[in-house]
Amino acid sequence: MSRIYTIVAILFFLYLLNSCNSSKENEETISIGFSQIINNDLWRKSMDHAMEVEASLHPNVKLTIYNADRKVKQQIQDIEKMIEQNMDVIIVAPYESDSIIPVIEKANRKGIPLIIVDRKVNTLNYSAFLGADNVEVGKIAGKQIVSLSKGHATVVEIRGESITTPGLERSKGFKQILDKFPGIHKISVDADDFNSPQSKFVKILDSLPNIDYVFAFNDFIAYNAWGISKKKKPNNKIKFIGVDGLNGPNGGLELVKEGVLAGTILYPTGGAEAIKLALKIKNKEIVPKLNKLNTTLIDTLNAEIMSSQFDKISLQQSDIENQQHFIKEQLEKYSSQSNLLKALIILSLIIFLFAVHSIYSRIIISRKKKELEITNAKIISQRNEIEKFAEEIKRINEVRLNFFTGLSHEFKTPLTLIMSSTESLIENDKIKETKLIEEVKLIYKNSNRLLRLINQLLDFRKVEEQKFTLRASKIKIYDFTNDVMSNFKGEAIRRNIDFQLSCKNKNLELFIDRSLMDKVYFNLLSNAFKFTPDNGKINISIAENQDNTVNISFKDSGIGIPDKELSNVFKPFFRASNNNKNSSGIGLHLSKEFVLLHHGTIDLKSKQGTEFVITLMKGNDHLDASEIVENVENKNIAQNIITDSLELESDFKDFNLVTDSEKHSVLLIEDNNDLVFFLQAKLSNEYMMYTSDGSDAIEKALEIVPDIIICDINLVDKDGYEISKVLKKDLRTSHIPIIILTAQSNKESMLKGLQSGVDQYLTKPFSLSILKQSISSLLFNREKLRYYYTNNIYRVEPESRFGNQEQLFITKMNNIIKMNIEDPKFSVEDLADKLSVSRVQLYRKVKAIIGINISDHINNVKLEKAAELLKSNKMNISEIAYSLGFSSPNYFSTAFKNKFGISPKEFKSSL
Template identity: 55%
Template sequence: MKKRQSFLIVFILIIGLISCENYSDKSSRIKIGFSQSISEDDSWRKSMDNSMKVEASLHPEIDLSIYNANSSSKKQINDIENMIDNHMDVIIIAPLGNDSITPVIDKAFKKGIPIIILDRKVNTSNYTTFIGSDNVEVGKIAGKYIASRANKVTNVLEIRATTNISPGVERSLGFKQVLNQFSNINRKSITAVSLDSLNQSFSRVLDSIPNLDYVFAFNDNIALQVWDVAKKKNKIGNIKFIGVDGLNGPVGGIQAVKEGKLTATVLYPTGGSEAIKIALQIVNKEIVPKNTKLATTLIDSLNADIMSNQFDKVSQQMLNIEQQQNVIKEQEKEYITLFNLIKLLTFFIVVIVFLVLFSVYSMISIRNKNRMLQINNDKISIQKNEIQKYAKKLKISNEAKINFFTGISHEFKTPLTLILSAVESLNDEFQNKNQHLKKELVLMHNNSMRLLRLINQLLDFRRIENKDFTIRPSKINLYKFSVEIFEEFKREAKKKNIEYTIVSNCEELELYVDQNLMDKVYYNLLSNAFKFTPDNGKIQIEIKKNDELRNVCISFKDNGIGIPKGERDKIFEIYYQGSNSTKNGSGIGLNLSKKFIDLHHGTIEVLSEIGTEFRVILPIDNQFPESIVQLPDSTSGTTKLDYEYFDTDSNTRSSNLDSEEKQSILIIEDNSELLEFLIAKMQIEYSVFSSDGNDAIEKAFETIPDIILCDLNLPGKNGFEICKILKSNELTSHIPTIILTAMDGQENYIKSLESGADLFLNKPFNLKVLQQSIKNLLFNRERIRTFYSKNNSIITDIVGVGKNEKEFLNKIDAILNSNLDNSNFSVEELASCLHISRVQLYRKVKAILNIGIGDYIVNFRLDKAIQMLKDSDLNISEIAYSCGFASPNYFSTAFKNKYLISPKEYRNSL
């Protein structure tokens, strides 16, 4: 086993080493997030994104995530929130506006995330650096270009940005600062709100200013838009268009200059590449300036070709770099695949080597074990032969003993018959004369009949074992047969106040059964039902015919203690007795019943959910042609059963007081005559429970009596042991105990005190002394309980209450205190916390304090409320709920019932 565990440990370690990822590489990744304000439809923004991606591709350690707000401030804010939640190392933001996203920028900066603002400025200083061109300088470059060429009166039109963003404001400011210095330049401005409105506005300008010389637009796209409008109106003439951006490409500003559409464009770098470079500097803890200005210049027909060629070369180089990066990535993938394959192969090689070693070890171990097994087999064969010889001798000896026992059992039947006859004759003679003697005769008769039936059962069992049992079936009315046996148990049902019924859907059904065997089946099943069904229970016989299956089912149902689920398959085994049974039995009754049913080609099964149900299923069409016997005609078709119970005198029982008004006593005595004597003498004043000593402890736990009278010499545990167990258990520690014994001497007296007994009486004892001793012990207990219930004392201060009782009540107090504010805390939950039943809890508290557990809980809560009224500033309602009362009204009522004053009046009196 240890070798296998070692193998598993080594196997797991190998897997862990092989599958381990390079965590340091993953942890060194740099996460950069970029929030783009305008969609990729804007060519300048698209150029910004591309330059950022190209620069990031040059650094494999960078994970770049681009979020596009699509001109929505709300979306841009959500994107930045996501980047904060994803713990980006650096956040780059191209703001859509300068006010709306300021709070989220402040939030990210306060969390320690470096912020790079790109292109447009924001109204906060909570950022790491700003990257962008000097837009005032952009406006001045355009203004200087126009001023340098204005030799006469010059009309200039400025087309501003649609919103109040920093680039638009600053470009317009620089443009004004230059042109305002020249009196020969007339400047007019319009705003590009939308394409349609721009076209209309520009058309009106062309109509109102026929000699328009220059148009300066916020960007190249707007400049080309108004150029198209002028062209459509055939008013291009001498108008010179100047834009901003200077993008390279077929639709960029540089190409427009080369084509003559634009006179000039001011280069406005995107800054995407620079943003990634500065982000790396920040991650590497390098110092970066608060503002990073991007260089700009004017592009016109003189340098457009040069600039275009330069940009083309840069683009080509970027493309080459990107292609090289892709090749490197592919090679990295191939390398990783090969590396993982090598790791996998290494793993399999190690496993194979290990398995080979383990196999060699296993072969050697198995060979040694086989050798040992062979030696053991030889020994076992020798022992088996010896056991078989011994078994034969034992069988012969056992057969002789059983034959002797069977013969003796037969001999018992003769004297039992004589005894029963004599008892019945005496019973008839004293039928109405001597009730006491009649009761003794009834006892003798019933026990003699019980002994006779047990002997018959043993003889039947012997015959079944020897397989010499012959079934003698006859045709009977099943319902009438069942009713006759049913009637025999009515008296027993009456004694125990059991609801005893029989029902059938086939009262006319006739079938072949052996009446003698079937009556024993009925008796066994009904005897078990009455044995394990408590007083006031239910027992029912139900006969149901099934025409489709051609059988009849006879059910014996009770609501007794039931059979544990794991034991139902064993219930018909020989000598088996249920683990939850406290009744004595031979353990062969149900086994015999099953064998008798098998002889009838039927089946018997047991169900046990609530109580127990035995089902006897017999085929209707059984004929038994070879063994059918004809019985004489009779009204019932059955023979009289060979057993009967005599009834005791009901007047004696009815004269007793209501058991609930009496105190209870448990008498533990194995001498049946003395037990009967004590019961007869004690039942006048007390509710009496009895035990022969075998189930004394269980009976004490079940009944929780007020006092226990226990003999010293008992089967199993003696009186000292029983007393010690009961006194050390929380459920029974409070019960006064008297030990009776024929053994005298100081040593036994000391042992009784050590076991916890309250009184030690020697046999023969004086009955009056015993009765007065019982009364004194119960009176002292009652005095203690009355003192507590009236004074509501703390239990630990009561003199006369034992240590176990105090500990038990302290446990209750601790549980109640921990659930003080829980108004739904029930007695059932308290019993569950103490691991006892609700009935046991009630009896225990009642026995100690003479109050119910419900009253104890209310008193406990009221004591806590009194303390809070004294020591706290809580109002009456708050105190009520804090002490677990469902409502303030109920609290006030309970308080007034106990203290004769309302909580409010009590507090005022303080």
């Protein structure tokens, strides 16, 4: 048996040695040396990096890079060193064409393959040349300039080092193209110190007033030339074209994207291609002597695409390097285990079983490696599919959110009908005396709750789109807290909940956005009352801290929140596991977002109940100027007002606009038939109602010239903003007050409405009482203006309190009357014709502004003129009567006495 073990061990040992030798042969190292002439150039560094990345893809390739730093002698020494090391392949980027020829031929004699990259040498004793066609580079630049200038331009060519072949060839190709166009004037200079006043380029800038194009032999030179030209001539329109087209900071591609360069010619480094070519030569493959790299023009049309492609390539290279690093680590681990296994086998055959296990491990590792590669490929594929799926879900989610947001706006119109109808029923004396009043109030209360839920959904959408802006003003926080608490005191009394507020400094002022903080308070208190049992406690405390902050604490004795779920409370749509109440799950999320807008924090504690603590900073140093507004507590801001109390006070409650002889006319522009029916029913007793669905709104307004207009925003033909703007600009309707009704309650919509000239902005659902009061107030203000206007009708100044349209109208009308004051045939029809309005429109316009008909107004102007003539004492009474178009002196005397209370003769005597 021992013999068998010995034979098996020897055979296995021989097999292992053989496999190791074959493995060494298979993994024979290929040494590649690269002589780089420049080490501080971005393009050269990119070439080095490309070589290193490509070499890393081949584990058996050992790449060594030598940098000569523009020193030809150093480069020759580096090549000599590579020849002595007997490298498999030598790659050389020469600095000069002739100096290194002897050492190149020496490598050729020793049978070492040698590849020349980028710049050519004056010998053919090398294996292959790799580089771009520099003549073609020059031609591309020339063609681009010809194309842009249409054959007429002044062009400056800034050459690089003239001793290099790329510079000579680029200049040659550039010249070949431009020589075909006599209209193009070319000046060539060598690149030198741009910052020197004696620089050749600076001298050209000073001597030539109009330079159209500059072609520099690389992007670095082009960028420096651009900088100097901007200093010398800031307003010049010179277009710069460079060469290299590298991606990344200060690369030509980035300069094109930034508009510094008009274009750059992609000049590939060829680093990766050089390594591939070296491996082909090493593997005895047939390769061509001349290997050209493709070049192309990069301009503003394709810069973004090229940049995106380069970024993807860079990302792929980074992934490859990471994977290579991982594989290298795995191979090192495997090599370590393999060496250990060999050592153990050589030392003793006793550990034969361990050797078998190691071989098995090797097989497993190889298999796992393949499985990992397959799995990695699957994961990448799945990740791409997941990303596509996520984008599609995001798009669908956006569509859904837009749909629900729009739907939420639409809910506000039927809510208006429900709440306004319910409000009318609550105010009805007959309903108040029945048991139905409690049910009606319940309908109103839940309608109000539905409105808050809709507003929460719209607020959530605004938060997601980051459309909220802070409008903070100085507020007494104790008074503000007390105001919000008053909405919950009825509930606290009904459920016997101890509801208290504690604050040592009742005059403490903080900068807060009243509307946003009101929503935060409401959400926190709603949750507290929802989860606090009857006979429980809810306490709000306001305390100042030593670090110039204030804590506002909301503490209840409710069911609390499980500890493991505390971190999720402020996430949207979260519901605690012990929460069996109906909840949208977005209230606390909105509260946190609104507190963050105030640059504050909100924290949560849950022991024997729940406590939310809001921390805000004192003063306004932490706020931007745009986030601070004047104190808005007492300002009359048009907004949607839905309150629990329906008892509305009015400064104008004794002002009766409805008379027995005439009602004020109201034009209602609304396309919702239910709302039209409702408002007609509620307003027709006090006003003469006219309606339009929006399609003929402007025509109807011009036809009837109503006393007031109520207009919706979302209409079929034109929206309410357009209608308001047209009517406010039209001389015939500019005086009519306009009330906007809309479901859009954001600041942008309100600003747009006010900019359109509307007088009042009410958001749906609105209170019918507030709508009625708004109509009464606007008509009352119009009546006060009319009274003032009537008493100052002949002294209208440009700075008067009337709108620009009314000023223009009255001034123009009075001028026309005064110009025709002596014409007895001048009629109202003549005046309307000169004002480009109909007789009816003129009558209604004048009646609306000054409260009298147009005939009386014309007579009043004539009589005022008569009084002035009597004061001048230049004409007798009869002459004045006839000069002002009165048919007889007797009729003139009667009219004069009716206006001034005395006859013309008595008036003249009194003077």
